[in-house]
Amino acid sequence: MRINLIRHCMRGYWAECRYIALAVPGIQTKEYISDLIKKEEPVLPSLPTTILPAIAELTASLGIPREVLASAEEIEYAWRDLPRELREIPPELRGELMARICVAVSTGLFDGAMNYAWNAAVLQLRQKIRNFGLPVVARTAQNR
Numbered sequence: 001m002r003i004n005l006i007r008h009c010m011r012g013y014w015a016e017c018r019y020i021a022l023a024v025p026g027i028q029t030k031e032y033i034s035d036l037i038k039k040e041e042p043v044l045p046s047l048p049t050t051i052l053p054a055i056a057e058l059t060a061s062l063g064i065p066r067e068v069l070a071s072a073e074e075i076e077y078a079w080r081d082l083p084r085e086l087r088e089i090p091p092e093l094r095g096e097l098m099a100r101i102c103v104a105v106s107t108g109l110f111d112g113a114m115n116y117a118w119n120a121a122v123l124q125l126r127q128k129i130r131n132f133g134l135p136v137v138a139r140t141a142q143n144r
Contacts, residue, residue: 040091041083041084041087042083042086042087042094043083044082044083044086044102047075047079047106048106051075051106052075055072055107070109070110071108075105075106075107075108078105078108078110079105079106082102086102093124095120097116097117097119097120097123098116100113101113101117101120104116
């Protein structure tokens with residue numbers, strides 16, 4: 001049963017395959033696919049010490065208050081937690097847009113980072129449609 005479910009998932013029916021049910025006598029357990037895949041947390045460099053002062057200098061030179069952009073605390077918090085979020089993205093999908101997300105987060109442009117994440121999701125959806133065809137993608141979307 002487990003092998004059939006794994007084959008089913010490998011064929012691209014991920015929406016139908018969030019977990020694998022293991023038949024153990026007397027016990028019904030679920031083994032989540034996300035737990036079966038080894039995830040490596042990327043190691044990002046520490047936030048450069050020049051970025052936060054450069055943001056302050058930029059806003060001062062433009063004559064706008066520093067508070068219109070993300071605070072230094074928000075930027076540091078987001079940068080510290082970014083590797084945990086990137087860990088969820090398979091290494092083969094971490095490309096140009098992921099680098100842009102990291103640069104946007106390091107400067108506090110969180111809305112720009114969200115745009116890059118959205119663009120990456122759309123590109124992956126297009127690739128799935130090319131790989132599996134629109135009918136299969138539509139069918140898995142209907143099953144949710």
